[in-house]
Amino acid sequence: MTNTIGDIEDADVILVTGSNTTENHPVLSSYVKRAVKFKNTRLIVIDPRRIKLTEFSDIWLRPNLGTDVAWINGLMHVIISENRHDREFIETRTTDFDALKDMVEKFTPDYVESITGIPARQLIEAARLYASANAGSILYCMGITQHTTGTDNVKSLANLAMLCGNLGIPGSGVNPLRGQNNVQGACDMGGLPNVYTGYQKVTDEAARKKMEKAWAVSNLPDQIGLTVTQMVPMAHDGDIKAMYIIGENPLVSDPDLNHAEKSFNNLDFLVVQDIFMTETTQLADVVLPAACFAEKDGTFSNTERRVQRVRKALEAPGSAKNDWEITAEIAKRMGYDMIYADSREIFEEIARVTPSYGGITYDRIDSAGIHWPCPTEDHPGTPILHTQQFTHGKGVFHAIDYIPPAEQTDDEYPLYLTTGRVLYHYHTGTMTRRTEGLNDRVPESFVEISAADADKYNLKDGEETKIASRRGEIIAKLKISEKAVAGSVFIPFHFAEAAANRLTNSALDPVSKIPEYKVCTVKLSKAG
Amino acid sequence: MDDQKIIIINGNSFSFTPGETILTVAQRNHIDIPTLCYLKGTTPTGACRICVVEVKNARNLLPACSTPVESNMEVQTESREVIESRRMSLQLLLASGNHNCAVRESDGQSWTAFQLNVQHQDNSGDLCPVWGDCELQSLAYRYQVSGETFPATKNRYPMETVNPFIIRDFSRCILCGRCVQACNEVQVNNAISIGYRGTAAKIIAAGDRPLKDSDCVFCGECIQACPVGALVEKDARYDWRPWSNRKVRSTCSYCGVGCQLDFHVHDNRIVKISGAEGTPPNYGSLCVKGRFGFNFIHSEDRLKTPLIRETGRENGKFRQASWDEALDLTARRLSEIKEKNGPDSIGVLTSARVTNEDNYAAMKFTRAVLKTNNIDHCARL
Known part of the structure; x- marks a missing residue:
């Protein structure tokens, strides 16, 4: 997030898109709801599903799946043509405005309506409302990013925020809501193929030299590595021979699971470190037992870049160890000593090699976390990014055209499928499905459909239904719901026995390599 | 002029900002005014009258939580009249339900009869499940009052136990309304409200249906707000007492919000999780997963030793191995593959x-x- 969670209540207008906030980030959603209920903040929700937050919204736009660039360009078209953009911000803080202006020229409300299904009048209203804000906050989540145009979608939201000067002040910003407790930290720590900690590039010689010195090694690799979505097909083709997987369950969370399963089976060696047997450990050659979060000391970095303490409350079961200890033991056996007394010592090393974490210490974050960047020990941290200038000086407008999703409905697969989570479960369910109460609330998978579509395909509420895509098929209970829009169905991806990802498309965004989980096409029929 | 914005509390002068209440000014200056129905960050309801104070020239005692400060106001927070009023309020509350926390006088017979009746209704031989962690009990002790000054009122509503997370014990509800404020003004789930009138009043969900059939999303904000034993975690009820637990502050492991929480640890087990108050980003709030989704930690399915595959991938058979064996094998195979490919x-x-x-x-x-x-x-x- 460019801004903080607390900041949300300072916004005049909040635009939420591609985020079912009340189910996926419940505590953060209460900031949005409080702002609307008690602070006269106006709320725009842009989401095909009738999510809970629509009950709080002033304007709810319901675009067709995968048409985000079109409606965002449409909003900008209206704002520019009605002269509602922030000229001073554009002049002093940004470049390439003219290219953007030329691109959005054709995205008239009528044209946008023809692509997105959003009535032209509603689009105009939303544009006027967002542009009217002194501080406008954009909140988004995987509904924006999990598309073949995910990068385009995010850049388009950044365009919209810059166009109205909604960056760098309290209550503003472009705010991705991160779905996993430490997904921010995993990225910050260089758990990515192209960067070391703090986004220092592996292709930058100075960064490589610095790391070589810090780690007392030579010849660190200078080529960008592979993403998970590239490794899996390469395992399939035999180019990746071995994998070391820590605390992940790609055999439920990856797209096109049937293909992924073959890929993992094809590995010469697979070692998986986890707290439970999972669909992925089942295929491993070696399984290593790890301590869970309540059994370890360390830090997580949350969605607002706040580095916070994790503290050990329990002894781990059996002989399970800290993840870092296990990794260090393997390193030692491969001839490299990675000896640390405790997690604090590792954090001190992180701070030494990572400018944005340089001023953070366990002592400083003992009672409340600190937002990075925090370069020195006397620096208070940075709750709001880009207050004076952007990371690279001026903000660049990207002129982006609309590209439809990779898969389109046809006579054989007439319905769109989108996937996500429900309130009571988390990701692949290895944790939440082991809590009786949560299982009691949502015990099994379901396919959410509109009453109109259920009628059209002659399906009844509660009946076992077969859902098939070009890649696989699953069976789940039909759930007729007001949340669903005609033409689209929704399936949560928590349930391995009816894994939504047997259906999803592994088509990737060309830049971020994110799969298009949020749009593919399916057909429904009675099971059995 | 600054010197006009002065309030005198218990003889000492304090400055204030217009719009502040007596309670806010007192709390900021570490003057203790007891409260029950007041929930920080929400609109004061003034329902319980525990926070009443004496204000010079006012006709009645005024609730500190909802009375705005005026210049040169003179306030007494523990005058004789204030104490008498608080004692009366507490006695009425104690008489209104199954407050079997031993704040009764020493007439053995009536104590026993009351206790047996409550224990029968609780289906437990223990005292109140929040004994030792109850704001009403603390206040009763502080003001030395007991429960039989007024005749006990009849317990109208049965306990609700039909959801997996929260026990609603109406026999211990003092109708302070903090749960309603927590639900409507903090989490804004708008699931519960005060229903019926007068002595029939009750906290209701969805026209008085069980929580599981209402808009409740089981965030448990209401449990954390409840000052008494009316709302208790189902799993935690009677299993342990607060003083036998160790509290450890940590960060939630579900979504990316990073809520700060307290583990309540008893005998190497987490028995309860509560939101850490007064600290960002969540200021005490949690969601259903963060508050109740911790059973997996103690699951019998946890991996406890390293495992090594015995057979081909098709039938997934593993055998237990020592750390040395598993780590040596891993290091050897990774080295071989690195060398070869x-x-x-x-x-x-x-x-x-x-x-x-x-x-x-x-x-x-x-x-x-x-x-x-x-x-x-x-x-x-």
């Missing part, structure tokens, strides 16, 4: 679920030991 034939998936320190170790291992940049995690998935 090159570093880039190996891929590492680190995790968005583990700590920064764990991720850093995995990253360093991949680059410095395996010598590849093939490292990623499920940020995209």
Whole structure:
């Protein structure tokens, strides 16, 4: 997030898109709801599903799946043509405005309506409302990013925020809501193929030299590595021979699971470190037992870049160890000593090699976390990014055209499928499905459909239904719901026995390599 | 002029900002005014009258939580009249339900009869489940009052136990309304309200249906707000007492909000999780997963020893192994494959679920030991 969670209540207008906030980030959603209920903040929700937050919204736009660039360009078209953009911000803080202006020229409300299904009048209203804000906050989540145009979608939201000067002040910003407790930290720590900690590039010689010195090694690799979505097909083709997987369950969370399963089976060696047997450990050659979060000391970095303490409350079961200890033991056996007394010592090393974490210490974050960047020990941290200038000086407008999703409905697969989570479960369910109460609330998978579509395909509420895509098929209970829009169905991806990802498309965004989980096409029929 | 914005509390002068209440000014200056129905950050309801104070020239005692400060106001927070009023309020509350926390006088017979009746209704031989962790009990002790000054009122509503998370014990509800404020003004789930009138009043959900059939999303904000034993975690009820627990502050492991929480640890088990009050980003709030989704930690299914595959991948048979054997095998196979097929034939998936320190170790291992940049995690998935 460019801004903080607390900041949300300072916004005049909040635009939420591609985020079912009340189910996926419940505590953060209460900031949005409080702002609307008690602070006269106006709320725009842009989401095909009738999510809970629509009950709080002033304007709810319901675009067709995968048409985000079109409606965002449409909003900008209206704002520019009605002269509602922030000229001073554009002049002093940004470049390439003219290219953007030329691109959005054709995205008239009528044209946008023809692509997105959003009535032209509603689009105009939303544009006027967002542009009217002194501080406008954009909140988004995987509904924006999990598309073949995910990068385009995010850049388009950044365009919209810059166009109205909604960056760098309290209550503003472009705010991705991160779905996993430490997904921010995993990225910050260089758990990515192209960067070391703090986004220092592996292709930058100075960064490589610095790391070589810090780690007392030579010849660190200078080529960008592979993403998970590239490794899996390469395992399939035999180019990746071995994998070391820590605390992940790609055999439920990856797209096109049937293909992924073959890929993992094809590995010469697979070692998986986890707290439970999972669909992925089942295929491993070696399984290593790890301590869970309540059994370890360390830090997580949350969605607002706040580095916070994790503290050990329990002894781990059996002989399970800290993840870092296990990794260090393997390193030692491969001839490299990675000896640390405790997690604090590792954090001190992180701070030494990572400018944005340089001023953070366990002592400083003992009672409340600190937002990075925090370069020195006397620096208070940075709750709001880009207050004076952007990371690279001026903000660049990207002129982006609309590209439809990779898969389109046809006579054989007439319905769109989108996937996500429900309130009571988390990701692949290895944790939440082991809590009786949560299982009691949502015990099994379901396919959410509109009453109109259920009628059209002659399906009844509660009946076992077969859902098939070009890649696989699953069976789940039909759930007729007001949340669903005609033409689209929704399936949560928590349930391995009816894994939504047997259906999803592994088509990737060309830049971020994110799969298009949020749009593919399916057909429904009675099971059995 | 600044010197006009002065209030005198118990003879001492304090400055204030217009719009502040007597309670806010007192709390800021560490003057203790007891409260029951007041929930920080929400609109004061003034329902319980415990926070009443004496204001010079006012006709009645005024609730500190909802009375705005005026210039030169003179306030007494523990005058004789104030104390008498609080004692009366507490006695009425204590008489209104199953407050079997031993704040009764020493007439053995009536104490026993009352106690047996309550224990029968509780289906337990123990005292109140929040004994020792109850604001009403603390106040009764502080003001030395007991429960039989007024005749006990009849307990109208049966306990609700039909949802997996929260016990609603109406016999201990003092109708302070804090749960309603928590639900409507903090989490804004708008699931509960005060229903019926007068002595029939009750906290209701969805026209008086069980929580599981209402808009309730089981965030448990109401439990944390409840000052008495009316709302209790189902799993925690009677299993332990607060003084036998150790509290450990940590960060939630579900979504990316990073809520601060307190583990309540008893005998190497987590018996309860509560939101850490007064600290960002959540200021005490949690969701259903963060508050109740911790049973997995103690699951029998947890991996406890390293495992090594015995047979082919088709039938997934494993045998237990020592750490040395498992680590040696892992190191040997990774070294062989690196040697034979090159570093880039190996891929590492680190995790968005583990700590920064764990991720850093995995990253360093991949680059410095395996010598590849093939490292990623499920940020995209």
